[in-house]
Amino acid sequence: MADTPITIALDAMGGDHGVSVAMRGAARLSCEESDVRTLCVGDVEAMQAVLDEVPHDPSRLVLAPARGAVPMDAKPSAALGQLPDCSILTACRLVSDGAADAVVSAGHTGATVLAAARHFSRLPGIRRAALASVYPTAGARGPHDDPFALMLDVGATLDASAEDLVGFAVMGSAYSSVISEVARPRVALLSNGTEANKGTPEIVAAHRLLSAGGLEFVGNVEGLDIPKGTVDVVVCGGFLGNVVLKMLEGMGDVLRTLTEEASSRSLQWRLALSMLEGGLSEIDRLTDWEAYGGAPLLGLDHPVIKAHGRSQARAIRNACKVAAKTVRGDLVGRIRQGVEAMPALTGDAA
């Protein structure tokens, strides 16, 4: 399986914590994974300065120069126009030129999506790329008892059509099968009721199209099913997905704050918390987005993993591992196959 090494182009300048954290993530990965190379894209001196301070395997790291990086608060299209050789554009260019297999960035989400759209092609039959998010649930699935499920689109698609939703379902199913190793991922539409006629007209139409076959489509799920992890892939429009995803993040923050406050309040509580560590690590695991390594941008001819802006080195390392897994599992090929098996999409693709 791991004959030829896989090369990941890492935008080493992106993210809230910049080059220092990105390069520490790459360094850590280089010591662990023998079949992954990281092509670190950014300011070469700054990247090397970080490497000089941390253990790393130089045979698994390559540095590629770029000029500038998109600031986290920039208007993406204007910034990309002003910075034609910035780290994210250069990383995407290196992938489209064949120097690397996939892109990872913790930088500006909008700029990452735009840069990828500029250098990569949309797959046939896919009308809209989607940003997906892996999120933790109370369920367990797949050969590894994986508690994670996938939700998409969580990007900015305000007005997903029925065909867009079908495309999201196909891409989500392919990603879930590659990453969680679930053979036939259970896919559902997120709606305000489980009946086939519940939801907006787009959801009702997508329900009909998905019922015609091609995927393990189980119908509609409700908000209740998101934390429970009833299904492997939750499909929704980007507006709803954005609200739901941020709410999950907010829940995690609230729980962590409550736990920290509790532990600072008294010795008895600190003791109790330490006795409970298994149980609390369960909750922690359920709300620890760093563990699951980023949000894939799906629908293009190369894999793109968008790590959280707040990512620390561990999250960057995990995002690169996930990117390598999408290459190893031929995510792009699986999405192509999924489109071909879905009548609602092949009509458009013809």
Place this chain on the structure above:
Amino acid sequence: MADTPITIALDAMGGDHGVSVAMRGAARLSCEESDVRTLCVGDVEAMQAVLDEVPHDPSRLVLAPARGAVPMDAKPSAALGQLPDCSILTACRLVSDGAADAVVSAGHTGATVLAAARHFSRLPGIRRAALASVYPTAGARGPHDDPFALMLDVGATLDASAEDLVGFAVMGSAYSSVISEVARPRVALLSNGTEANKGTPEIVAAHRLLSAGGLEFVGNVEGLDIPKGTVDVVVCGGFLGNVVLKMLEGMGDVLRTLTEEASSRSLQWRLALSMLEGGLSEIDRLTDWEAYGGAPLLGLDHPVIKAHGRSQARAIRNACKVAAKTVRGDLVGRIRQGVEAMPALTGDAA
């Protein structure tokens, strides 16, 4: 303040647990609140049979006969057609006739909304009634350090217009000020970004209308702000509200399951949990919908409180107390005033 007693019409046959739980709730309330009367509507023999078994104050309870009740899984309009004297229709009729001040039901949500729409009038300027839900947050607000916030619509309004959203904002603000006793509740639109131009066209237009004044409008909030409790009133369309609300419920269920599993696993964990009781009751309080007594249906000329179908006696008692508070605080008058102060709504009302 409590000169004339307030009378609540209770649909005593509704809810998953039926007459037994509803009447136990009413009985409990009768022993506690001297200025509230409960007009219990349903099968008189069945209601009396429950009262015979529990402590109650007969001077604060009246039984009114009704024939039949809408089953929890019925199609609401068909059921109301077949059962013209069922408990929910009779309860609403008694309120519109002046025999009671507000309605409480734990029965079928759709049937409750339809029965209320049949017997009550929409307030001038309000184009659509909304179902609101009080939900627990990590914040604290008002004179009682109340951790609850309000979200609306959580009903089935799939296509809320900008004016509908403005109406929801006015009604939510009035309800929050009456129930949480916050003088100027902070109201926000739920969107996929805090900027004024983020969201669907309806949300962007509502943002503009609400910015013109009349309420303590603080702009858009994101999913993150829902559990944090950044604002007192979160305004959204019914489809989004439904998904979010059910997700909050699902989160509560998941946390309770984790805690129960933890406590059953070992003596050490049971001990640790008991040492932590304050901290866990915090989480419990955050996810205990029984404490906050039901969802108001807003926009009609009489208050309606829809208690959760799963309600136990305590939740029914709380819903009746909330209903009494809406009467005492003149919720309906406050909504009228709010509409008059809102230019976007008075144009329609003229």
